[in-house]
Amino acid sequence: MHISVLSASTRINRASHRVALALEQYINGQGIHTAKILDLAEYRFPVLEEILHRHPNPPDGLEAFAAEIRGSDACIFVSPEYNGSYTSALKNAIDYLKEGEFAQKAIGIAGVSAGMMGGMRAGLAMQQLALAISGFPAPQMLLVGQVTQRFDEVGNLTDPSFEKNIQAFLKQFTWLAEAVADKKMALVAG
Numbered sequence: 538m539h540i541s542v543l544s545a546s547t548r549i550n551r552a553s554h555r556v557a558l559a560l561e562q563y564i565n566g567q568g569i570h571t572a573k574i575l576d577l578a579e580y581r582f583p584v585l586e587e588i589l590h591r592h593p594n595p596p597d598g599l600e601a602f603a604a605e606i607r608g609s610d611a612c613i614f615v616s617p618e619y620n621g622s623y624t625s626a627l628k629n630a631i632d633y634l635k636e637g638e639f640a641q642k643a644i645g646i647a648g649v650s651a652g653m654m655g656g657m658r659a660g661l662a663m664q665q666l667a668l669a670i671s672g673f674p675a676p677q678m679l680l681v682g683q684v685t686q687r688f689d690e691v692g693n694l695t696d697p698s699f700e701k702n703i704q705a706f707l708k709q710f711t712w713l714a715e716a717v718a719d720k721k722m723a724l725v726a727g
Protein backbone atom coordinates (compact mmCIF):
# COMPACT_ATOMS: atom_id res chain seq x y z
CA MET A 538 0.00 0.00 0.00
CA HIS A 539 1.28 3.47 -0.84
CA ILE A 540 0.44 6.38 1.45
CA SER A 541 0.71 10.09 0.58
CA VAL A 542 1.47 12.35 3.52
CA LEU A 543 0.19 15.85 2.76
CA SER A 544 2.22 18.42 4.66
CA ALA A 545 -0.03 21.45 4.89
CA SER A 546 2.03 24.26 6.37
CA THR A 547 3.68 26.62 3.91
CA ARG A 548 4.97 28.94 6.62
CA ILE A 549 8.66 29.93 6.82
CA ASN A 550 10.05 28.23 9.96
CA ARG A 551 7.07 25.91 10.11
CA ALA A 552 7.16 23.22 12.78
CA SER A 553 4.32 20.91 11.73
CA HIS A 554 6.39 19.61 8.80
CA ARG A 555 8.39 17.73 11.45
CA VAL A 556 5.36 15.54 12.06
CA ALA A 557 5.00 14.79 8.33
CA LEU A 558 8.70 13.84 8.21
CA ALA A 559 8.30 11.61 11.26
CA LEU A 560 5.27 9.80 9.84
CA GLU A 561 7.00 9.23 6.51
CA GLN A 562 10.01 7.78 8.33
CA TYR A 563 7.92 5.56 10.60
CA ILE A 564 5.85 4.11 7.77
CA ASN A 565 8.82 3.47 5.49
CA GLY A 566 10.82 2.14 8.43
CA GLN A 567 8.19 -0.48 9.23
CA GLY A 568 8.84 -1.99 5.79
CA ILE A 569 5.20 -2.93 5.21
CA HIS A 570 3.89 0.09 3.33
CA THR A 571 5.52 3.00 1.51
CA ALA A 572 4.98 6.67 2.28
CA LYS A 573 5.90 9.89 0.49
CA ILE A 574 5.44 13.47 1.62
CA LEU A 575 3.56 15.81 -0.71
CA ASP A 576 4.79 19.16 0.55
CA LEU A 577 2.43 22.05 -0.18
CA ALA A 578 5.28 24.48 0.52
CA GLU A 579 7.11 22.99 -2.47
CA TYR A 580 4.09 22.89 -4.78
CA ARG A 581 3.18 26.52 -4.04
CA PHE A 582 -0.18 26.34 -5.78
CA PRO A 583 -1.81 29.73 -6.40
CA VAL A 584 -5.24 30.43 -4.97
CA LEU A 585 -7.73 28.47 -7.03
CA GLU A 586 -9.08 30.11 -10.16
CA GLU A 587 -10.47 26.90 -11.66
CA ILE A 588 -10.48 23.23 -10.76
CA LEU A 589 -7.88 21.03 -12.44
CA HIS A 590 -9.97 19.22 -15.02
CA ARG A 591 -11.49 22.48 -16.31
CA HIS A 592 -8.34 24.58 -16.05
CA PRO A 593 -7.07 25.92 -19.39
CA ASN A 594 -3.53 26.29 -18.03
CA PRO A 595 -3.04 24.29 -14.79
CA PRO A 596 -0.50 25.64 -12.30
CA ASP A 597 2.94 24.02 -12.32
CA GLY A 598 2.97 20.76 -10.44
CA LEU A 599 -0.78 20.37 -10.17
CA GLU A 600 -1.06 17.47 -12.66
CA ALA A 601 1.81 15.73 -10.85
CA PHE A 602 0.15 16.32 -7.48
CA ALA A 603 -3.13 14.87 -8.75
CA ALA A 604 -1.25 11.85 -10.13
CA GLU A 605 0.39 11.29 -6.74
CA ILE A 606 -3.01 11.26 -5.04
CA ARG A 607 -4.50 8.98 -7.70
CA GLY A 608 -1.57 6.60 -7.24
CA SER A 609 -2.02 6.48 -3.47
CA ASP A 610 -4.04 3.87 -1.64
CA ALA A 611 -4.48 6.16 1.37
CA CYS A 612 -3.48 9.62 2.60
CA ILE A 613 -2.51 11.34 5.81
CA PHE A 614 -3.23 15.05 6.22
CA VAL A 615 -0.77 16.81 8.53
CA SER A 616 -1.79 20.37 9.32
CA PRO A 617 -1.11 22.95 11.99
CA GLU A 618 -4.06 24.60 13.61
CA TYR A 619 -4.52 28.11 12.23
CA ASN A 620 -7.30 30.15 13.78
CA GLY A 621 -9.21 27.09 14.83
CA SER A 622 -8.93 25.07 11.62
CA TYR A 623 -6.47 23.51 9.14
CA THR A 624 -4.46 25.66 6.71
CA SER A 625 -5.89 27.45 3.72
CA ALA A 626 -3.11 25.83 1.66
CA LEU A 627 -4.60 22.40 2.37
CA LYS A 628 -8.11 23.49 1.43
CA ASN A 629 -6.82 25.20 -1.72
CA ALA A 630 -4.86 22.14 -2.88
CA ILE A 631 -7.77 19.80 -2.28
CA ASP A 632 -10.29 22.10 -3.94
CA TYR A 633 -8.37 21.77 -7.22
CA LEU A 634 -9.15 18.03 -7.33
CA LYS A 635 -12.78 17.29 -8.06
CA GLU A 636 -12.46 14.01 -9.97
CA GLY A 637 -12.79 11.73 -6.96
CA GLU A 638 -9.07 11.50 -6.31
CA PHE A 639 -9.67 10.97 -2.56
CA ALA A 640 -12.89 8.98 -2.85
CA GLN A 641 -13.03 5.68 -0.99
CA LYS A 642 -9.56 6.14 0.44
CA ALA A 643 -8.68 6.01 4.11
CA ILE A 644 -7.52 9.39 5.38
CA GLY A 645 -5.45 9.75 8.52
CA ILE A 646 -5.51 13.06 10.33
CA ALA A 647 -2.68 14.73 12.26
CA GLY A 648 -3.36 18.08 13.95
CA VAL A 649 -0.38 20.06 15.19
CA SER A 650 0.07 23.05 17.47
CA ALA A 651 2.72 24.83 19.44
CA GLY A 652 0.42 24.94 22.47
CA MET A 653 -0.99 22.21 24.67
CA MET A 654 -4.17 21.45 22.71
CA GLY A 655 -2.49 19.55 19.89
CA GLY A 656 -4.42 20.98 16.97
CA MET A 657 -7.69 19.40 18.07
CA ARG A 658 -9.88 21.89 16.20
CA ALA A 659 -7.77 21.52 13.03
CA GLY A 660 -8.08 17.75 13.39
CA LEU A 661 -11.85 17.77 13.74
CA ALA A 662 -12.14 20.12 10.77
CA MET A 663 -9.93 17.81 8.68
CA GLN A 664 -12.22 14.89 9.53
CA GLN A 665 -15.11 16.90 8.07
CA LEU A 666 -12.98 17.75 5.04
CA ALA A 667 -12.18 14.06 4.51
CA LEU A 668 -15.89 13.25 4.52
CA ALA A 669 -16.63 16.07 2.06
CA ILE A 670 -14.22 14.54 -0.47
CA SER A 671 -15.76 11.07 0.03
CA GLY A 672 -12.80 9.72 1.95
CA PHE A 673 -12.93 7.56 5.08
CA PRO A 674 -11.39 9.53 7.97
CA ALA A 675 -9.72 7.32 10.56
CA PRO A 676 -11.50 7.81 13.89
CA GLN A 677 -8.32 8.15 15.95
CA MET A 678 -6.36 11.29 15.14
CA LEU A 679 -2.73 12.05 15.93
CA LEU A 680 -2.77 15.25 17.99
CA VAL A 681 0.65 16.81 18.48
CA GLY A 682 0.82 19.61 21.01
CA GLN A 683 4.07 21.38 21.85
CA VAL A 684 5.44 20.12 18.57
CA THR A 685 8.95 21.54 18.91
CA GLN A 686 9.38 19.66 22.19
CA ARG A 687 8.46 16.34 20.56
CA PHE A 688 10.29 16.36 17.21
CA ASP A 689 13.48 17.91 15.89
CA GLU A 690 13.77 19.69 12.52
CA VAL A 691 14.26 16.47 10.57
CA GLY A 692 11.41 14.58 12.21
CA ASN A 693 13.28 12.61 14.84
CA LEU A 694 11.36 12.03 18.03
CA THR A 695 12.89 13.98 20.90
CA ASP A 696 10.21 12.99 23.43
CA PRO A 697 10.29 9.18 23.73
CA SER A 698 7.01 9.19 25.69
CA PHE A 699 5.23 10.31 22.50
CA GLU A 700 6.17 7.21 20.50
CA LYS A 701 3.13 5.31 21.79
CA ASN A 702 0.85 8.00 20.33
CA ILE A 703 2.41 7.56 16.89
CA GLN A 704 2.24 3.78 17.07
CA ALA A 705 -1.41 3.83 18.18
CA PHE A 706 -2.36 6.25 15.42
CA LEU A 707 -0.56 4.31 12.70
CA LYS A 708 -1.96 1.00 13.92
CA GLN A 709 -5.55 2.18 13.62
CA PHE A 710 -5.00 4.16 10.42
CA THR A 711 -3.27 1.29 8.60
CA TRP A 712 -5.95 -1.15 9.82
CA LEU A 713 -8.60 0.99 8.13
CA ALA A 714 -6.48 1.65 5.04
CA GLU A 715 -5.70 -2.05 4.60
CA ALA A 716 -9.37 -2.98 5.04
CA VAL A 717 -10.39 -0.49 2.34
CA ALA A 718 -7.58 -1.60 0.00
CA ASP A 719 -8.45 -5.28 0.52
CA LYS A 720 -12.07 -4.59 -0.32
CA LYS A 721 -11.08 -2.86 -3.56
CA MET A 722 -8.80 -5.76 -4.50
CA ALA A 723 -11.61 -8.23 -3.85
CA LEU A 724 -13.96 -6.21 -6.07
CA VAL A 725 -11.38 -6.13 -8.88
CA ALA A 726 -10.79 -9.88 -8.56
CA GLY A 727 -14.56 -10.37 -8.87
Ligand SMILES: Cc1cc2nc3c(=O)[nH]c(=O)nc-3n(C[C@H](O)[C@H](O)[C@H](O)COP(=O)(O)O)c2cc1C
Pocket residue numbers: 546548550551552553554617618619620621622649650651652654655656684
Ligand atom coordinates in the same frame (compact mmCIF):
# COMPACT_ATOMS: atom_id res chain seq x y z
C1 LIG B 1 -1.79 32.18 11.29
C2 LIG B 1 -1.60 31.31 12.50
C3 LIG B 1 -2.72 30.94 13.26
C4 LIG B 1 -2.56 30.11 14.37
N1 LIG B 1 -3.67 29.71 15.06
C5 LIG B 1 -3.55 28.80 16.04
C6 LIG B 1 -4.70 28.25 16.66
O1 LIG B 1 -5.84 28.57 16.34
N2 LIG B 1 -4.53 27.34 17.65
C7 LIG B 1 -3.28 26.93 18.04
O2 LIG B 1 -3.18 26.07 18.92
N3 LIG B 1 -2.16 27.42 17.45
C8 LIG B 1 -2.26 28.33 16.45
N4 LIG B 1 -1.13 28.81 15.83
C9 LIG B 1 0.21 28.38 16.27
C10 LIG B 1 0.66 27.05 15.63
O3 LIG B 1 0.20 26.05 16.49
C11 LIG B 1 2.17 27.02 15.51
O4 LIG B 1 2.57 27.89 14.47
C12 LIG B 1 2.75 25.64 15.31
O5 LIG B 1 4.15 25.76 15.26
C13 LIG B 1 2.28 24.85 14.09
O6 LIG B 1 2.25 25.60 12.89
P1 LIG B 1 3.48 25.70 11.84
O7 LIG B 1 3.58 24.37 11.12
O8 LIG B 1 3.11 26.79 10.90
O9 LIG B 1 4.71 25.97 12.62
C14 LIG B 1 -1.27 29.67 14.74
C15 LIG B 1 -0.16 30.07 13.98
C16 LIG B 1 -0.31 30.85 12.86
C17 LIG B 1 0.89 31.21 12.05
